[in-house]
Amino acid sequence: MTDELNETVILKPEDLRAVYAISLAIAQTENIDSALDLIVLHTRPVFIFDNMVLYLPKEQSGLDPSYARVIGRGKCAEGEIEWGGAIALKAFTARQTSLLHEKLDGWENNRLFWRDFLGLPLKAGDDVLGVLVFGRFGGPPYAPDQIRLAEFIAAQTAQLIENHHLVERVAKLEAERWLRRMQDEFITTISHELRTPIGFIKGYATTLLRDDTKWDDASRREFLTIIDEEADRLHELIEDLLDSSRLKAGTMFMQLQPVKLDMILRDIIVRSTARYASLSVQLDVDHEVMVMADPIRITQVIDNLLSNAVKYAPGSPVKISLANSKECCVITVEDYGPGIAQHHLEHLFERFYRVPETSVTTRGTGLGLYICQQIIEGHNGAISVSSEVLKGTRFTINLPCKREMEQNQLTREEQKA
Amino acid sequence: MSKKILIVDDEPRYVRLMEANLITDNYQVVKAYNGEQALEIVAAENPDLVLLDIMMPILDGFTVCERIRKFSTVPIIVVTVKGEEQDRVRGLDLGADDYIVKPFSATELLARVRAVLRRAAKPTGVQVQSVFHHGAMEIDLAKAEVFLNGKMVYLSATEYRILLQLAQNVGTVLPSEQLLRDVWGVEYQKDKEILWVSISRLRQKLEEDQSNPQHIVTRSGVGYIMPVMPEGSYH
Numbered sequence: 001m002t003d004e005l006n007e008t009v010i011l012k013p014e015d016l017r018a019v020y021a022i023s024l025a026i027a028q029t030e031n032i033d034s035a036l037d038l039i040v041l042h043t044r045p046v047f048i049f050d051n052m053v054l055y056l057p058k059e060q061s062g063l064d065p066s067y068a069r070v071i072g073r074g075k076c077a078e079g080e081i082e083w084g085g086a087i088a089l090k091a092f093t094a095r096q097t098s099l100l101h102e103k104l105d106g107w108e109n110n111r112l113f114w115r116d117f118l119g120l121p122l123k124a125g126d127d128v129l130g131v132l133v134f135g136r137f138g139g140p141p142y143a144p145d146q147i148r149l150a151e152f153i154a155a156q157t158a159q160l161i162e163n164h165h166l167v168e169r170v171a172k173l174e175a176e177r178w179l180r181r182m183q184d185e186f187i188t189t190i191s192h193e194l195r196t197p198i199g200f201i202k203g204y205a206t207t208l209l210r211d212d213t214k215w216d217d218a219s220r221r222e223f224l225t226i227i228d229e230e231a232d233r234l235h236e237l238i239e240d241l242l243d244s245s246r247l248k249a250g251t252m253f254m255q256l257q258p259v260k261l262d263m264i265l266r267d268i269i270v271r272s273t274a275r276y277a278s279l280s281v282q283l284d285v286d287h288e289v290m291v292m293a294d295p296i297r298i299t300q301v302i303d304n305l306l307s308n309a310v311k312y313a314p315g316s317p318v319k320i321s322l323a324n325s326k327e328c329c330v331i332t333v334e335d336y337g338p339g340i341a342q343h344h345l346e347h348l349f350e351r352f353y354r355v356p357e358t359s360v361t362t363r364g365t366g367l368g369l370y371i372c373q374q375i376i377e378g379h380n381g382a383i384s385v386s387s388e389v390l391k392g393t394r395f396t397i398n399l400p401c402k403r404e405m406e407q408n409q410l411t412r413e414e415q416k417a
Numbered sequence: 418m419s420k421k422i423l424i425v426d427d428e429p430r431y432v433r434l435m436e437a438n439l440i441t442d443n444y445q446v447v448k449a450y451n452g453e454q455a456l457e458i459v460a461a462e463n464p465d466l467v468l469l470d471i472m473m474p475i476l477d478g479f480t481v482c483e484r485i486r487k488f489s490t491v492p493i494i495v496v497t498v499k500g501e502e503q504d505r506v507r508g509l510d511l512g513a514d515d516y517i518v519k520p521f522s523a524t525e526l527l528a529r530v531r532a533v534l535r536r537a538a539k540p541t542g543v544q545v546q547s548v549f550h551h552g553a554m555e556i557d558l559a560k561a562e563v564f565l566n567g568k569m570v571y572l573s574a575t576e577y578r579i580l581l582q583l584a585q586n587v588g589t590v591l592p593s594e595q596l597l598r599d600v601w602g603v604e605y606q607k608d609k610e611i612l613w614v615s616i617s618r619l620r621q622k623l624e625e626d627q628s629n630p631q632h633i634v635t636r637s638g639v640g641y642i643m644p645v646m647p648e649g650s651y652h
Contacts, residue, residue, distance in 0.1 A: 195498060195499070196428065198520050199521075201520075202520035202521070202522060203520060203521065203522070203526075204434060207437060207438055207523040209523075210441075210523050213441045219437065223437075226430060230430075
């Protein structure tokens with residue numbers, strides 16, 4: 001097609017300018033619609049048409065209009081894009097430029113009854129990617145040099161669509177590759193996380209079982225404590241994995257009931273400070289706060305935030321505060337540790353995400369905060385994080401208050417009814 | 418004097434586990450929590466054995482093993498993880514003498530340590546003045562040093578023991594099981610893989626043409642032999 005063009009067509013200066021502008025538009029944009037807008041814009045001064053429609057193959061068979069511009073004299077009739085369908089199909093199956101010339105009765109009075117359609121297959125190698133249709137009403141018919149120019153534009157459009165397909169394919173492959181990498185990394189992490197406690201339990205238990213040695217009391221206690229802690233860790237890890245897959249499968253249900261949040265927080269703090277010798281927590285609440293919540297799940301969330309503080313902000317005190325308004329109550333859990341760099345924050349609640357800088361030195365699976373977020377969302381609440389490097393990290397949990405929750409539930413039941 | 422053992426692991430609880438068990442068996446223990454530290458200690462303290470974890474951040478066990486082998490023949494036991502079979506082979510390939518798989522029991526750890534130290538012990542009673550010649554290769558039996566074309570070759574303790582077994586039996590095929598038993602110990606008798614890896618490493622160091630070995634020749638299905646050199650090739 002291009003070869004023929006070189007042989008037979010002598011482009012006028014304005015044609016050349018249009019052709020150049022079109023090539024540029026296609027080279028510079030990956031978005032099909034905006035490139036087609038530019039094609040229309042640059043074609044119009046050198047080539048008269050009333051509408052331009054791009055037909056792309058449907059998934060099964062046939063063609064669908066995917067882009068249409070009706071301009072100038074065709075603007076009054078919206079249904080016109082339909083009229084290009086037949087010629088598009090013809091050009092698509094014949095794989096060559098096709099013309100349709102119709103003069104219906106009364107064409108002298110209604111120029112819409114004199115129709116000239118030009119269907120141009122968009123070829124890329126052996127494939128036809130679609131058809132570009134130009135429609136012109138009230139004549140004159142397309143002249144041979146205009147057809148050549150249109151063929152050139154079609155070739156450019158084919159290039160545009162081919163580029164677009166390639167970009168889409170690359171993006172799809174990239175996404176698949178990323179997912180596979182995340183899964184591989186997860187399996188590596190999870191097997192390491194599962195094996196480490198088992199290694200300690202096995203090692204220290206067999207140490208105590210050695211019959212050629214008598215351990216003193218202090219050592220025995222030390223080893224048993226390690227076994228105990230590692231068994232706990234294994235238990236937590238398995239729970240996290242189960243929770244995570246329950247959440248994925250949508251089978252984790254919140255047992256909502258009225259709970260005194262201030263009491264729950266006090267209980268958690270007593271247990272956590274007993275468990276982590278280095279942890280000191282300050283609680284900032286002076287009145288009773290009632291919410292509808294699953295006490296076990298809320299406890300799990302706060303436990304997780306505290307154990308994160310112990311892990312990632314070692315030695316830092318933690319401040320928990322609880323405030324409430326009519327609509328919601330807000331829990332904040334704040335540490336004064338090394339903080340988290342800004343660009344990690346948006347990923348922090350993603351399943352399996354771990355901050356790379358700390359993932360080599362600190363054990364973890366990247367499940368904890370994901371589970372926290374899902375639990376809070378299961379309460380119609382929200383959890384967010386803010387952090388400043390070298391200053392500390394603050395998690396904020398918003399939970400709807402009791403009345404709000406009841407209302408929500410009512411609305412939902414009404415909707416169901 | 419008690420043997421000095423360097424424990425290298427980034428998990429303090431593993432270091433403590435190994436330390437507690439080794440100390441009760443009268444070993445002296447030095448500890449490193451990362452690869453850099455390990456290299457420094459090997460250079461400065463000259464331990465008799467290194468227990469080297471593979472999965473460490475920054476400088477992993479493989480790299481450490483490789484670097485140690487550039488300046489020391491100290492026996493190394495790599496500590497690998499179950500399920501990562503290729504780690505075991507790679508560790509041996511990089512010059513480790515043995516491996517132990519996590520999770521391990523205290524008795525298993527101590528048995529491996531004893532076995533490797535026994536192997537590393539310089540054979541006594543071979544105090545004959547002798548230097549053994551085999552083609553371009555020379556073994557100084559008194560100093561336990563090996564030379565190829567007059568240039569010293571660094572062999573790990575295990576590699577040296579294999580070579581010695583073959584040299585002491587020139588012209589005789591040594592079955593794989595026997596080599597495994599004599600060099601590693603009875604409990605290793607079936608572990609052909611560990612022998613293959615060591616033989617292959619030895620050949621890399623000693624053979625000019627590995628597809629046509631002169632010093633260590635395979636007798637398929639049986640074992641290995643150091644062939645009698647043709648007349649005139651002795652120095």
